[in-house]
Amino acid sequence: MSADINLLRNIGIIAHIDAGKTTVTERMLYLSGAKHRVGRVDHGTTDTDDDPEEQERGITIFSACVKYRWDKYHINLLDTPGHVDFTAEVERCLRVLDGAVVVFSAREGVEAQSETVWRQADRYNVPRIVFINKMDREGADFDSVFNDIGPRLGGRPVAVELPVGQGPTHVNNPFRGVIDLVDLKFLQFDPETEGKEVRQTDIPDELMDDALLWREQLLETVCEIDEDAMALVMEDQEVPVDVIRKALRKGCIEQTIQPVLCGSALHGIGVQPLMTAVGHYLPSPLDRPPVEGFNPKKPDQQLIRKPDPTEPFSALVFKILPAKTGDNYWIRIYSGQLKQNSRVYCPNRDKKENVAQLWQIHASKKERDGQTETLAAGDICCVIGPRFAITGDTLCDTQNQIELPSITFADTVLSMAIEPENTGDRKKLDDTLDMLRRQDPTFRAVDNEELGQTIISGMGELHLEVIQHRLTRDFGLNVKFYKPRVNYRETIGGTADVIGVCNRQMGATQMFARLSVRVSPLEDSSATPIVFDRLPPDTLLQGDVRHAAIQELRDRAEGGGVLAGFPLSGIKLEAYDAEVSEEGGIEEVAFRIAAGDAFDKALEKAGPVLLEPIMKVEVTTPEDYMGELVGDLQQRRALIAATETRGAMTVITAHAPLKELFGYSSAVRSLSQGRAGSSMEPLGYQPAPKEDAHSFQF
CATH class of the missing domain: 2.40.30.10 (Translation factors)
Structure with a gap:
């Protein structure tokens, strides 16, 4: 690794599924000389998708790290999944990266998971550049994707390249290269060398007017960022290339702009300029705050x-x-x-x-x-x-200790009961599940002793399916799998004041305690429960006994609700009064019992409510199939939030209960003869139908 940290770039490739992240990574490795042959996702020969599950499905499941050198720069590159079930892989990578390349498909544009990864990058303050990929695909539309980045993502894209042509070779004006708006040159990429040889020529006359118009927009942005560039423009002088790049780098690192490039990673078109842009515009570790x-x-x-x-x-x-x-x-x-x-x-x-x-x-x-x-x-x-x-x-360091902020991951939304085929496999299954938990922070496994089963939980159907295959194929376990179930939550419908009581004879001791508790809903029904000690300062309840009563409420709030034991959320508990026996002592056990009694009474009186997870679903389809797909969504209790036209395709955005979406991707393909695609991501929770309250147990 380079001794000069200025020349180090820790970057990630992030995008919606099938936008071409892994193909971009493979092409970068090939063009940098880190490998001698370009791997293909559809052939299962890529370096970063080296797991059998990834090769079979043709998607990235696990994040992978590769290193290469380009020009004077040393690059650590993390290739991440695009499927929402594996969004934790994106989360953990963005936490440690200095910059990112966001890949969009020129045909599909800004998609649902594109918005998710962009928001994740916002949350970790990661500067990014944009690569509009698949410019050689039918229906490619650079302008449409470019113009979507601002309103849909809150970004400010700045084009540093323009495509020459759009679409495959059989259209009237096929994609055949890019115009570098910084150097004002036409770049063509030799197909015989798979993009290794780049021919740089003057821009043809018929393309010059368009190029100058876009370059003027580029210079306007540069002048906003850099005073030297502004002074040169005011004096009608040419702005040097190094001044333009310096301004773009400053704006990118400050996250006020996102430089935009384009190409076709599959054919090596535009990837070399993208690699150069990583060095020019994305930060080194020194450019990031301590x-x-x-x-x-x-x-x-x-x-x-x-x-x-x-x-x-x-x-x-x-x-x-x-x-x-x-x-x-x-x-x-x-x-x-x-x-x-x-x-x-x-x-x-x-x-x-x-x-x-x-x-x-x-x-x-x-x-x-x-x-x-x-x-x-x-x-x-x-x-x-x-x-x-x-x-x-x-x-x-052992002597100079520091604890850095950790990484937070989303809650699981789907569970499944499993059990070994024979008792001899129990220990091996437990050890394997423990290993998978350490590897995947969004995977949960909890033993249900009453049923003799283990409940495993994950981020979706595909996530649990991958876990199944790993248990049976990779680890050779004989395991029974039961039907997946949704991870509900419980909350309350109103406010209630109750008095919890303990009045018990224990041996020779009569234990008595009363605790007054108020329960009320929080504005955010998915928020973690909170407990407040509102007991008056002069109450007889002090010290360890007072702490025990409040801790019992907290312990119960962290446990399950009264409907079916699902995790509680969106509730506030306040202990505001206590009464002790005039004759007996103040017992810690008595107030724990009183607190538990108050908790149960409070939830029942406030009206327990079952919450079901809601998903944001995005379906991209030809217009011909829109009616059938909307009808199917409505049968699944979905609310259609929006429809819009993107090129030749129609995009349907809907909010639907996860319970109704099992097998949905297969249904979409069936209803559209394989021509529509769908994606989904968690949106939140809402009250479930009352009839669902009676069918929770595995």
Whole structure:
């Protein structure tokens, strides 16, 4: 890895499914010389989709890291999934990246998952550039995609390239190259060398007017960012290329603009300029703010770490790949240096960890001959040796401790009961599920002792299907699988005041306690329950007994509701009065019992409500099939939120209960003769039909 952190780029490729992320990654590896043959997604020969499940389905499921050099730059590139079921892979990658390339299909444009990954990048303040891919596809429309980025994503796109032609070779004006608006040159890519040879010529006269119009828009943006450029324009002088690039870089890093390029990754058209743009416009670790954290021994003490090898060591674990020879911990080093055979501290677990080996990463494996002695600030690498840390944990210097913000993941929405075919497989199944939990932070597995089953939960049908295949094919387990069920939640319909009572004879002791509790709904029905201690300061209930009563309410709120034991959300509990016996003492057990009694009474009196998860569904279809698809959605209790025309296709946006969407992608293909496609993402929760309240148990 480069000793100059200025030349390091930690980037991710993010997009909607099938926009061409993995193809872009493969082409970058080939053009940089990191591999000698271009892999194909449809042939299952790509470097980053190296899992059998990915090769069979032709989609990315697991994030992968590759390294290459381009020009003077050293690139760590993370290829991420596009399917919403695996959005956690995008979440964890964006948490540790400095920049991103957002890929859009020139035909489909800004799609549902495009919006999701863009919002994720916003949340982590990740600067990004845009690549409009598949310009050689039927129905490609550069202008339409470009013009959608502002209103749909809240971005500010700035074109630095224009396509020459659009669509495949049989149309009147096929896609055959790009115009570089910075250098004002026409770039053509040799098909014989799969895009390795680029021919740069003057822009043809018939294209010059259009190019100058777009370049004028580019210069207007540059002048807003850079005063030197503004002064040159005011004096009617030519703005040098290096001034334009400097301004675009500044705007990109400050996230006020997103430079836009275009091409066809499948044929190598426009990928070399994209690789150059990564170096020109996306930030190095030095261009990003220092990472912030706190002293784990003094949580109120805020700390920062600069991306400097001389600072105390700090890093974040963002992925764990279990292995027989020792789990592979993928980390991003934010400050200091990490040496092989050293000791570090994990503040989240309050444990010291060994760093036995350091490796560079290629795809999902350790890079061949990639073991190294030392790595420094800015690097992304694999560590072997830790045993206690989990995804989102910090590793830091043992003497200069810091805890960095962790990674938050969405709640699971779908569950399934499983059990081993025979008792002999129980231990192996438990060990395997534990390993999968460490690898995938959105996967849950909880034993149901009453039924003798294990309930596994995930982000959707495809997520659970992949888990099934891994258990049976990869780990050779004989497991029974039951029908997937939706993960509901429970809340309340109103406000209630109740008094919880304990009046019991225990041995020779008469225990008495009363606790007054008010329960009310929160504005956000999906919010985590909160409990307040509103007991008067002069109450007889003090110390450990008071704490026990409040803690019992918190413990019960973190448990299940009264309908079917689903997680509670959107409720507020307030303990505001207590009464003790005049004769007996104040017993901690008595007030725990009274608090539990108050909790049950409060939920019943306030009116328990079942909440079902709602998905945002986006269907892209030819106009001919729109009526049948809308009718089918309405039968699934969907609310049609919007319809719009994008080129030759119609896009239907709907909000539908997850319960009604099992097998929906197959239904869409059937209703449209395979010509429509769909995607979905979690939207929120809403009250479920009353009849659903009686059919929860597995």
